[in-house]
Amino acid sequence: MNLLRLFALSIAICGFVYVPAVLGFAKVVVPEKAVGSLVTTADGKIVGSRLVAQAFTTDRYFHPRPSACDYNGAGAAGSNLSPTSPELTQRAEEIIATYPGSGPIPADLITASGSGLDPHITRAAAIYQIPRVSAARNMAPEAVEKLIPSGNLVNVLELNLALDR
Template structure:
């Protein structure tokens, strides 16, 4: 078989014939069966359509359906509603509560904005981090209760962590009790009923849910 090296790669068949002829032993004649381009295009298009239907239509519908049936609350954003049924937020996202009458969550590097959710990315040696922590500790320090819990001074990776350790909530009991003219024991009981034990890790308290319960007192 004679193959023109200058033109053998102009077509798919030419390229295959060229490769076959160069790889074949001397004196061996290698002829490739003629074929149409449709024999390549048809299976490719069929596979494209099939995988689009499976991964782009069927799979999302199945996953969405299973989630709505098995985990409807989580699938719809873990929304938290008040007694009137009004959505007040999500149990997965922290909110900034201002004032002495509320339990405060841990600080947020992104100002509690979901769009700009992030950490500060400041290194331990960064003076800006030290300044911010010292300022927060000065504001939160309660005489006679010891140092401010670390969770009230450090931001989370997302800046939207809604949970705090029970000790960080207990540190705020006196302030909230004074602002609301409530006994500390009443707030302690409220705290005890909102302690959650995750599958892995220490107990935590959802600050948003705790403040919504506080609102009802």
């Protein structure tokens, strides 16, 4: 009987006390991160999260890394395919065909991240996409390049929002 009481008490504390307490603490200490690092427009409309990639497929936008889970945050997962998998090779070849630019394509534009939801690309991957984006927006390539942060990683959603501004 004592074992059942201990079990019930553990469930109550861990499931109904601890989780709300930690979430409440996080909302006070780091409110933006506690709700998913949501990105909003000037009028308050939620357009995404800094932590989760989303699909951008038109030429007007920078494209993120490919996703093995179709950018579904509820089903985050890698493909679990071996590097020697014919299916992985075929998928890479299909992606390469969508980038008609010259020169080697940065690997992060061809391969999915482990979670399938990585919101960042390398600066090299962003620079590689400048000709396509600048042509689709009738912007000078130099103007588009100025929007790309100088760090090694670039958040695709934030970069695309900067383009829209």
